Amino acid sequence: MLSWLQRGQSKSGEWRSALASDASLEQAIQDLDQQASLRGFGLADLAVVFVSTSFASDLSRVLPLLQRRFQATHWLGCCGGGVIGVDRNGRSCELEQQPAVGLSLIRLPGAVLQPFHIDLRNLPDLDGPCEPWRRLVGTCDEAAINGLLLLVDPGSSGIKDLLGGLDYAFASVPKVGGIAAPHGGAGGSLLFQDKLCTGAVGLAIGGDWTVQAVVAQGCRPIGPVFEVQEAKRNVVLKLQTHGQETTGGQAPVVCLREVIAQLDAADRELVRHSLFIGLASNSFSLTAESGEDFLVRAIVGVDPRNGAVAVADSVRVGQRLQFHLRDGRTSRAELQHLLEQQRQSRTLPLGAFCFACVGRGRGLYGEPDVDSGLCRTAYPELPIGGLFCSGEIGPIHGVTHLHGFTASWSFLCPKEADQDQPAETLWTPAKS
Template sequence: MEPFSPLNWFRRSSSQASCRTALSSQPSLEAAVNEVAAALAGGSSADLALVFASTHYASDLQRLLPLLQRRLKATHWLGCAGGGVIGTTAKGNASELEKEPALSITMLQLPGAILKPFYLETQSLPDLDGPAQHWQEWVGADPFNARSMLLLVDPSSRSINDLISGLDYAYPTTTKLGGIAGPHNAPHGSLFFDDRVVMGAVGCSFGGDWNLEVVVAQGCKPIGPVFAIEQVQKNILLELSHENQRDSPMACLQRVLDDLSEEEREMVRHSLFLGIERRDLVLAGTGAPQPQGAFLVRNLIGVDPKNGAVAVAEQIRAGQNVQFQLREAEASRQESELLLGAARERNTSPPLFGLLMACLGRGHGLYGVPNGDVHIARKLMAELPIAGVFCNGEIGPAGGVGATHIHGYTACWGLLRHDPSSSEPAKSV
């Protein structure tokens, strides 16, 4: 039985869900705050305010939340700085503002939600070999009221992979979405929490009647066959096999290149990656395997011409499957349309809000035109309010479910839905 809360009961009976957004590209922080505050003036207090600001304002970031809180009311404030900002104006126009000053504000009123914001100092983490309860106490979020989780990490943080692994360990059924904030030269962090700018990590768990449905689009197309890893040393591939033929990774890649078009071979010069299949992994604590064919795309970081070995930006092991990948705009469009379209078809009601954590390598650099990912989402969900940030690493599960990873060149979407039918009742304490 869910613990009785007069506030939650009142909200369920009398409040309506709402999402109010504002976006500014004013060159000064104070002018940007004035513009978004004027656009949002007159609205009721929000349960959660999401704030995304360009690192162009880095020297002024410590003034941002106090300035906003003088004009706008919200119970919780959360966000980060990034190399670019994604937002929606009060008139409903969604944009990706890259490499320019920008401030995006989203005010969410979520009746029936159980929200638990948290701030984590990450100089030392709980023991990954200790009880999961230690991690849960450190975060402060009840796993029975955490259906999904937003996680934002400062770029100065160490052991980010261990942090993500620990959160998966402590919250095995909670889907996680987020990103690594943008770096800057000012002597403070890149994360926003309540009225402060902080380092470490910040986030919020979503429970009760609300859930963030996560969609991860990696923007690559596979080339060549799926190879099995036969020999490996840490992150260095030494030997691959396909159809009982073993060879060095470079020899395998050469055979793949022989079957490509001239245009694809040119793309290999700057857009070649390796996909590592995750189907053999099991999410800790659930017994549920990852979906078959879910590839985690990783950079190729070095080649040994003497033996044809290849270094990969990921720890790998013998027995895993891999496939070479090309980052390509049309493949990214098709993948995003397929995944977001499937999310739309799975649900009878549209999401209230779309959170987008996108790689700095996407945007105009990938699509050749502005607003590439936003336009894809708006093509499928025309009225969707969208906000987010361009990250230095995107956080989400490969294939949309299962264990959480840091991605590159990826668009990680969180579709915020009112979904009371599938919420689990909280345990009494």
Template sequence: MADQMQWANALSTRPSLEAAVADVVQRTLSSLTAPVDLGLVFISSAFTSEYSRLLPLLAEQLSVPVLIGCSGGGVIGTTQWGNTQELEAQPALSLTLTHLPQVNVKAFHIVPEELPDLDSSPDAWIDLIGVPPSPTPQFILLSSSFSSGINDLLQGIDFAYPGSVTVGGQASGDGMGGRITIFHNDQLYREGTVGVALSGNIVLETIVAQGCRPIGKTYQVTKGDRNIILELDEQIPLIVLRDLIANLSDEDRMLAQHSLFVGLAMDEFKQDLLQGDFLVRSILGVDPTAGAIAIADYVRPGQRLQFHLRDAQASAEDLEFLLESYQKQRASEPSAVGALMFSCLGRGEGLYGKADFDSQLFRRYLQDIPLAGFFCGGEIGPVGGSTLLHNYTSVFGICRTLGNRE
């Protein structure tokens, strides 16, 4: 029998860090029948004062060649009863251990000062990461919330590693300005990005649920300056928006007062734009005099956009639509072995009014694979072929062997 990829996760709610570490190590190791190649650890911000103790405690009980991890305002994993939980604002520790045959595993820590100029050649990025572009690597990145270089790093990886998939998130704290941390092997860092490149018989497939639904029609930016929309369909943007809102239902009109976003079409050639074809960005403000709208991204003339609304129902329907589509597309492929979930601090119980919503919906479609992750200050995942930093999103990275895929 060929050596099989294995993936095990355990989530502990023990309030003592020693007990939590012993719990997750024992349970993950008991699920594996082959050597560990990679570990991923997510620690709740409830343990903020004990972050520095985590790696020494793990090292006493566990030998793993590559380990990355970070802190989160909440963590996600599998309880001892076998169900997946999203634990927010309480002590929790999630450990994932994997056996990855025929996969090269390379970890790295990068600070913004090391990043090449965006005009640099792909070789500069390849030298920085330390991994060749072939076979195409798959990346998991965990960044400090204050790492100004993350957007440049994502662009650089897309440029130097065409066809690669990158998922991850920004470490988070308790939402009260608490400390964050990222882990790389036996080191703890406050800044930069830690990551792992996985090359060989492995693929990461993604679901990026931005939690919005489009309203109205698609417009074209006919004049723009950096992140400011000056004209839509040769009309004043604020007048276009006011007309759109006037035609909404009472419920949606109320929602538009605080949950209105812009979706930027990511494929300029696609005629019929569907849910998932848009990159959702916040509206930063309006200029009543000029009628312009400022958003949290750059716009360019000719780009198409559609206004979006976000609420719990839209988020639920968006994720279910994407999970159904994924399940249909992957029916004939090798079974997934594990998955990671990077969810915004603004989702979870605060959005849905109940715990474990996104993870339970995921498990309804992919039942028998371990799921682990954390609540992020920003989520990393691809939309329309580009890897981007998101907000209010749940990004899933689903791991499987290449199988017969080309």
């Protein structure tokens, strides 16, 4: 018999998850149907499906096959570079780059669930009123929503506008999700109700349930904090050490060489393939105890002619910047710390979804199942589902960002513990 926690049961809700891997889609779904964790569940309020791109040519068949065996009022899901879940033995498992189907069946008495599909080609004006943005998710009442799950097709444009608009319309609501993985199949990457589609799909969660977010960036700073002296859109042209008298600055590549010269051999090797840039924002809190906080972004190019560096985000003059390294040890310690904070300070979740970058997993840690295993260490036998994404969505200091190389967790919890306090995101920013 399954334990209370393994089934994700409480007196007010129930969550069961299962994971199957077979080269045949029909066989994988039959395997799900035979697993004890899903047997006899009955009608679910919500079914969330994650499927690997190994089944790209069969994506249009996923929902019809599942809906013959399982019942749910709302269906939501997408495909990814791998699937995260719980195997038939109750162990957390991350199936990377192989056939896999994960299914979570969730019953939420007292919840208000509003599924939505958004055409990203026709978004409202960001300079206009917020009501058109609220209508995209099916409600004009911000207070009625406690959290948003959001999945986006990888071929869509306007993703940052979408996140900005949803923050504009629902400023206090945590939004967590990911970008589906690209594939060679036709018809899109998103599973919504009974169809395959493009754009963005999601679920607004209200009533007696709420979403709590945990965002793990997995990087550590190296060298001093710099200040941008000259920049054009996403290209950094000149830097100087923060706090020093203005001198006009140096090319970012020159500054980086000075930083590398102070590193040990192991970190110099990491620079070759795991170098990132952290960008500070005025919205981030700065305290003597916490130091400088950064949003980590990828380096997308270097101009050898002038030593400029292109960053995967817009950059402005006067902004603080610091180089960062990413490694498995740092990522493991950060996520472990965040999950322990979550466990100690929040109500017991019913279950969780993990949206992890395809660059994590074995490629980051050198072994499988680390991110999901850390969650199950903090919450033994907690039902989880998840996906390896092409971009992760999660809030930092109340602002929703599109991340890379991140693990963005969404914990579904009873609302009563949060009803008198604003939504908050647990995260550990990279610090100097």
